[in-house]
Amino acid sequence: xxxxxxxxxxxxxxxxLACAGTLMKSIDEGKKVGIIDLTRGELxxxxxxxxxxxxxxAAAKVMGVHLRENLDLKDAFFLHDEESIKxxxxxxxxxxxxxxxCNAPVDRHPDHGKSAxxxxxxxxxxxxxxxxxxxxxxPQEAWRPSYVLNYLQDQYLQPTFVVDVSGYQDRKVEAxxxxxxxxFNPDANEPQTxxxxxxxxxALKGKETSFGKQVGVAxxxxxxxxxxxxxxxxxxxxxxxx
Numbered sequence: 001x002x003x004x005x006x007x008x009x010x011x012x013x014x015x016x017l018a019c020a021g022t023l024m025k026s027i028d029e030g031k032k033v034g035i036i037d038l039t040r041g042e043l044x045x046x047x048x049x050x051x052x053x054x055x056x057x058a059a060a061k062v063m064g065v066h067l068r069e070n071l072d073l074k075d076a077f078f079l080h081d082e083e084s085i086k087x088x089x090x091x092x093x094x095x096x097x098x099x100x101x102c103n104a105p106v107d108r109h110p111d112h113g114k115s116a117x118x119x120x121x122x123x124x125x126x127x128x129x130x131x132x133x134x135x136x137x138x139p140q141e142a143w144r145p146s147y148v149l150n151y152l153q154d155q156y157l158q159p160t161f162v163v164d165v166s167g168y169q170d171r172k173v174e175a176x177x178x179x180x181x182x183x184f185n186p187d188a189n190e191p192q193t194x195x196x197x198x199x200x201x202x203a204l205k206g207k208e209t210s211f212g213k214q215v216g217v218a219x220x221x222x223x224x225x226x227x228x229x230x231x232x233x234x235x236x237x238x239x240x241x242x
Contacts, residue, residue: 003066004032007023010038015037016179018103021165039111046188048181055180093143099149100119100148102120103116162220166217184201
């Protein structure tokens with residue numbers, strides 16, 4: 001299956017929190033969308049690898065993505081090495097996405113910045129034909145995505161652009177709350193964490209409302225592009241409020 005968009009996350013729930021609205025809107029527009037989680041989030045304070053896997057499967061169904069896979073790298077300890085890079089290249093060449101989405105370049109959790117660098121480097125190297133990868137005995141052809149975009153996470157970063165996701169907020173929250181082990185649950189007996197606070201999702205909603213207000217819509221998700229983005233004509237620009 002060739003994908004239009006392939007979203008990578010260091011942990012299950014990274015993608016849901018940062019860009020679920022954009023993915024669901026893209027699917028509704030007829031795009032093929034997939035998610036690759038690098039780890040199972042097994043070192044998280046709450047839940048377990050098995051629980052997080054079941055939760056990510058449920059969230060994928062809510063979003064309607066066409067596939068979701070996990071590379072089983074080590075949570076917190078995955079490396080920027082040849083083995084990890086080639087695993088990601090193999091996935092990119094397999095699905096040939098036009099756009100790759102990945103973690104924020106810097107963030108509260110160190111895995112997020114590590115993942116962003118790993119994905120960006122793999123996406124570039126995937127376009128070099130002398131970098132050899134295969135599926136089974138079948139060699140893969142080189143493929144480089146047109147864009148690698150960072151979604152925004154906990155730390156405030158100035159976005160290059162935002163996507164209007166008005167109308168998708170409720171489904172986004174539904175996808176996030178599939179991770180019952182991680183987010184606010186008054187009946188949970190596990191330790192309180194930064195993201196399990198009752199105000200965490202309110203803060204997330206506030207950020208998306210703020211981005212939306214700046215462009216005259218209800219909610220928006222932010223992204224960073226490391227390269228200049230082109231538009232066909234000035235008519236492609238959405239009019240911002242004055």
